[in-house]
Amino acid sequence: DSGVTQTPKHLITATGQRVTLRCSPRSGDLSVYWYQQSLDQGLQFLIQYYNGEERAKGNILERFSAQQFPDLHSELNLSSLELGDSALYFCASSVRGTSSGPSYNEQFFGPGTRLTVL
């Protein structure tokens, strides 16, 4: 158990709908990352938040948005859903927001939310 929790575990919805995925980081971790794992795109970094502020953006669609709240939990909002959005969405957390030189800032992954768009 990594200490990172994600809800819900599974989500089934229809095209055009909007969903919200939730992530609670490990106690003390300030940084939250969202990743998408799909069959055709593999595992991709979406977005990172550090202590409430957006820190880095990856391959995140404009229909998707995220935020990190004062209690450090994060939500990923997916709107106007398409069939191709069906994927496993992972959240990870780390203590700091960046790596400092050779020092790696380990990310701990949650169990994921499996989204199915019908």
Add this chain to the structure above:
Amino acid sequence: AQSVTQLDSHVSVSEGTPVLLRCNYSSSYSPSLFWYVQHPNKGLQLLLKYTSAATLVKGINGFEAEFKKSETSFHLTKPSAHMSDAAEYFCVVTDNNAGNMLTFGGGTRLMVKP
């Protein structure tokens, strides 16, 4: 920019035989490299990491990897495969100069035959 190429999408071995999962990376700066494992319907677990210390890195469950800068490789090995090693393995790079974003390889599915 950083990227990772896992040279085999599937590897099949017999139980008790050695495992070799190949990974090549590209990074503009001194990278940190990792191997993660994902068992079916599970999250990602860190197997081992290289962060510019010893080039031979030992991880959990008997896995190890060697960082070879001249070959830009970070292959994962294990002397003797166990049935419980069957999973998807991801080679991952992060560019220490560009924050903490992880870039994943395409994954290698390891199958272990009895």
